[in-house]
Amino acid sequence: MAFYQPARYQKPVAGALLLALLALPPALAALGHEFYIGFATRLLIFALAASSLNLVLGFGGMFSLGHAAFFGAGAYAAAICMRAGISEALLALPLAMLVAGALALLVGAISLRTRGVYFIMITLAFAQMAYYLFISARAWGGDDGLPLPGRMTLAGLSLGSDSALFYAALGCLALAVVFLGRLAGARFGRTIQAIRENETRMEALGYPVFRYRLVCFALGGALAGLAGALLANLTGLASPNLLQWTQSGTLLVMVIIGGVGYLYGGVVGAVVLLSLEEVLSGFTQHWPIGLGLLLLAIVLFAPRGVAALFGKAGG
């Protein structure tokens, strides 16, 4: 594979989409469908979480099955911050990222010494350990989770209304995507993509491979933490379920559906999966069957994901 390169029309399309999304809350309100603002916010947050995994998996080539641990850690960090009286997002969100990033640094420092299936297993093991830790932590609500006393404020403005939180999530996602897009073409991005292709060769060119992998893993963890903190605000709860391995699996499925190693892979995958869930679950509780068929179709007919149908990650 070559280095990631955005499709030519990608920027204008993304810009147009961003404008459309800015107009979404008032439009939904005018139509009397306010309920969907919350759903759209959920999409944005999962798009961010899946994008953070795509950094680790798609660009860094690290098949982590424990990404939910950082997602959940961010949610708990936000909840704990708010219960401690820190409800300013400009403070609480970076703190949540810091906590999740530090956890990822720790997990990565140990896991990244292994390869292949061992790496998958050890990241899974760490995430499950974190899950059971939070479930048994009485002070943090045990398996009921930790409720938030309200929503954060952003630069003093309340995020209490659903549209305010929507805009906050949209801002976070947009910033993250711009950052990841720049990263992909910068020295660091090229380095981790080359490591994904051939780590021995990179080592033989003098690159301290472990260090680059670790930083990539921790960055992905921090971004997942941001998504978790936003989700806790949306649902009003930091739930241990966020750390469960099925959650890691969901994020993985999103990235695979969307397109591993494509800038918008995580976004596309989150939108496709959650929309499908929303629509299909209205018809039948057996909606995962539909999801299974979709996954099968993607693996067979578009193995690089939906985003690959529009852009190219290269050769």
Next chain:
Amino acid sequence: MAEVLLEVRRLSRRFAAVDALQAVDLIVETGELHALIGPNGAGKTTFIQHVSGALQPDSGSVFFAGRDLTRLSMHQRVAAGMARSYQISNLFLGLSALDNVALAVQGRQDAGSSFRFWQPVRSEQRLFDEARGFLEQVGLTARSDRVAGNLAHGEQRALELAMALATRPKLLLLDEPMAGSGPEESERMVELIARLARQVTILLVEHDMDAVFRLADRISVLLNGRLIATGTAEAVRADPEVRRAYLGDHL
């Protein structure tokens, strides 16, 4: 007496029941082209793996430019000035020749940190200019935008060399650069290596005896993991143990 660049002392490595390397001593002097030869399975590639840091020895040590590198990892040895090319081309096949070499330039310590997350590499003209210089050295200027996977075999071997050169090594470890090449490609490679040998010290592992005798200042012979001779081409050719090992062929 010339300065010692690489000194390998009593390097030993055992794989299960096989003594792959048995107390190998080898000295490469600054400026020389030192060839390491030996029949198949003699331990040549294993030796290179241990010198470059891909493998760790059971005992013995590797000194380079006066420093003990035995416990250092591969990337640290590259930073110290030791670069290797691979027996089987080991390139980024999806990237252009230029991008392959630019990666090698970017990895060098004096090229600055690669923990840069914002500025596009495409805007770093210096990186690519320098990479073009290395492509020119190996005669690949006309191929710089070609994807490495689409290059001819000989061109891939040359690209492999350009990447090793781009790390600005003091010592170049070349593991069978002629492997799999036809006579014409080999001839071009011999000329290229002869040219490079004027700028950089080379430890060359090679099967092609004609090439070795044309290029090498000194030759060491490895047999069943033991170093049985070191010296000039004439001395090695005349060595009875070497003659026995090769049963006369080529020599």
